[in-house]
Amino acid sequence: MIQIIIKETKEFLRDKSNIFFFFIFPVMLVFLLGNLLANLDKAEEVIGEVRIHYGIEGISDIDFVTVKEFIKGLEDRKNFFFNETDDIASSIDLATDGGIDAVVLFKNDPMEIQIYEGTNRIKNRTVNSIMNGFTQLNKAVDIIIKNNKQALIDQPNYESDYIMHKDLGIKRTMLDYYAITMMTMMCFMSIMIGAICFMGERQEKTIIRLRIAPISRVKLFFGKILGLLPQTLLQILILMVFSSLLFGAHYALYLFDNIHLFFMFTVISFTMISLGAVYGLYIDVNPMAGILPVLWLMMFFSGTYSKEIVIEGLSKYLPIYQVQEAAFDLTIFGRHQKANTVIIVCLIISLAALVFGAMGFLRKEEK
Amino acid sequence: MSYVAVENLVKKYGDITAVDHLSFTVSKGEIFGLLGPNGAGKSTTLNIITTLTDFDKGKVTVDGLDIREHKAEIKRLIGMVPQDIAIYDHLNALENVKFFASLYGYGKSDLTRNAMEALEFVGLSDKIKVKPKQMSGGMRRRLNIACGIAHKPKLIVLDEPTVGVDAQSREHILNSIRLLRDRGATVIYTSHYMQEVEQICDSIAIIDKGQLIACGTETELVSMVTDVQTVFIKTKIPINFEKETFEKKIKLMPGVKGISEEDSVIKLDISVEQNNIGHIIQEFINFGLPIISIKSELPSLDTLFLTLTGRELR
Known part of the structure; x- marks a missing residue:
């Protein structure tokens, strides 16, 4: 079996087209996509200053205090600027013209929040997220007050205790994104190597010699499969090392x-x-x-080539998307759970495929 | 003593019967030619003998071992040289031969020695580092043979080993096959070149539509289809030669089927069984006809093959 593994590796490494397509091309893609598409696909958005006009109409005293505290807290962050207004209509006109970024109206008891969005998509998202966070927090506090008011008194510094800020440690770029997606692409493309490994033996007619030899077909099958593994490991290693050292792509910290x-x-x-x-x-x-066509489509809709191309309700069910998510979780946040799930699922699929493949190879006859 | 015995072999692919109750034996140490038109069942038969394909009915033994019961042992005895060149383009000559020999469980030192011997045998010992892509057609063919014999098999199956090679390589290959036989190997050989088969095969089987049509030595096969051989006698005809009397006298001799003359060459059709050539020559002398040369011709294997398998295109 070792002879088969050595033979497979020698054959692979001596084929110049393999060297280009499996080693040089993916590294080049990381560089090209990471740099050329950096302007199209931004990994980070700068939000900048957010100017908000707000109005307060008929809310309870407790809500009033809460809203004021919330606004003060945001103003402390130095990029949110709030102005209270009585003329909501004029502020809405101002937001529509781009003079301010949003108008927020706190009204009624129980309190309702109305957001009038401005023209900047990113700032709109930011305002929505912040107000959503405020609402959730407010609801939580309401529930605690109703059930156990003492809990709030006993834990005055709950925010600092429960909210942990984590520094990512690395300034991420699109190179990092494509380093992961290209790696995923190359791994999924390994299916082609597997598919053509027996086809190649058949085309070169060497399969006859292999089958006549006094070596069990199961050994032969596993030898061929294992023989393809070293080149794949080499391919992953080269992609990781070269994209980091040559182009400065980051993986995990x-x-x-x-x-x-x-x-x-x-x-x-x-x-x-x-x-x-x-x-x-x-x-x-x-x-x-x-x-190949199925693979390309899957990669396309999994955001492999552009993170903007993700289809709600479809992409998250694609295996490539899931693998990329697991890889991002691992490299950006240091979370291992998804990666472990991917590994376990893959091992189960591999086992099933190997049993199924070995059985087929055992039964197959040369005509 | 038969080394390979095929008895009532049947192999079907769906409704098609590729091999139909085929029986023949191959003696130990002989070169056995297996002939047949395309689709006759040669390849299927070879695949069965080499353990590549299972069969539906019958029995095949190699060296006395039943092929179904002793597959692993039989695999060790067999060396296959397939019709298509079956070598790896990215490995050099030595690596190719070593790899295929390694499948037979040889250790590193034996492997190199056997591979070198095989390459020397086919005349490629000076090309061990050359990759097949850089070789000529004849060299690739010879490498193909080396890959099939490096593990020193006792039964060598050669499926059209000389297709598309030049005269020198062909001669080398045919001599090598004879040498393999002389060293004790049994050889099963298929080819579409009848001249080659005539040249090297000790016995021949002709199969068609999966059935055995004829089997035996070349002479035995020829006698199956005709008992007439043609003898050409070149002479110098004198001026006073009584042609009619001479021809009448010869025709009356036992075994003579016909006589004709053209450009001082007298052509005689005579019976193989009642070979009367001595008496015929005596009559030439009696009539004052000097004998310059005598040539005898049996029908060629080509003619025999076409007679047995038909002339229609397939």
Whole structure:
């Protein structure tokens, strides 16, 4: 089996087109997409100053105090500027013309909040998020007051105790985004290597010699599959190392997280190779026609090429999207849960594919 | 003593019967030619003998071992040289031969030695570092053979090993096959080049539509379709030669089927069984006809093959 693994690796590394498509091309894509599309796909938006006019009409005394405290807290952050107004209509006109960014009206008892949006999409999102946060907090405080008023008195510094600020530690760019998505792309593309590995032996007619040899077909099947793994590991390693060292792409902050990421992508590649081998054994359609279009579509709608192309209700069900999410969770936030789930699911799929593939290879006859 | 025995072999692909109650034996240490038109069932038969394909009915033994019961042992005895060149383009000659020999469980030192011997045998010992892409068609063919014999098989199956090679390479390949036989290997050989088969095969089987049509040595096969051989006697005809009397006398001799003359060459059709050539030559002398040369011709294997399998295109 070792001889087969060595042979596979030698063959792969000596094919110049493989070197380009599997090693150089993905690294180039990270660089090209990361730089050329940086202006289209911004990883971070600068919100800038947000100017809000607000009005207060008929709210309770407690709500009044809460609103005032909330506004004061935001003003302390130095980029939110609130002005109280009695002339809501004029303020709305001003927001429509872009003179201010939003108008917020706090009214009635129980309190209702009306937001009149301005012209800037990002600032509108910001105002909505903040007011949504305020509403949730207000509701929570209401519930506590109704059930256990003493809790608020006993925990005066609840905000500092319960809200933790986490510094990401790295200034993220689009290079980081594409380093992950290109890695995901290459791992999923491993299905093609798996699909053509037996097709290649058949085309070169060497499959006959392999099958005549006194080596069990199961060993042969596993040898071929395992023989494809070193080149995939090399491919992941090269992409990680070169995109970081040459272009300054960032993965995770800590070494352990990066090892976890590498392991996750290795397992995904192995799964894809196994699935490809099953395809190659059972389906007689050229994988370029049978697999590649599906893969491209999946990648397209998973935000692999642009993070803006994500379809609500579809993308999150695509495996590529899920893998990218797991990778981002790991690299940006240091969270391992999704990555672990991906690894477990992939191992189960690999096992099933290997059993299914070995059975098929065992039964297949040369005509 | 038969080394390979095929008895009542049947192989079907759906409704198509590729091999239909086929039986033949291959003696130990002989070169056995398996002939047949395209689609006759040659490849299926070879695939069955080499354990690549299972069969529906019948029995196949190699070296006395039943192919179904002793598949693993039989695999070790067989070396296959497929019709299509089955080598890896990205590995050099030595790496190719070593890889295929390694599948037979050889250790590192044995592997290199056997691979070198095989390459030397096919005349490629000076090309060990050359990749197949840089080789000529004939060299690739010879490498294809080396890959099939490096593990020193006792039964070598060669499926059209000389397709598309130049005269020198062909001669080298045919001599190598003879040498393999002389070293004790049993060879099953298929080819569409009848001349090659005539040249190297000790016995021949012709199959068509999955059935055995004829089997035996070349002479035995020829005698199956005709008992007439043609003898050409070149002479110098004197001025006073009594042609009619001479021809009448010869025709009356037992075994003579016909006589004709053209440009001082007398053509005689005579029975293979009642070969009367000695008496015929005596009559030439009696009539004062000097014998310059004698040439005898049996129908060629080509003619025999076409007679047995038909001339229509398939």
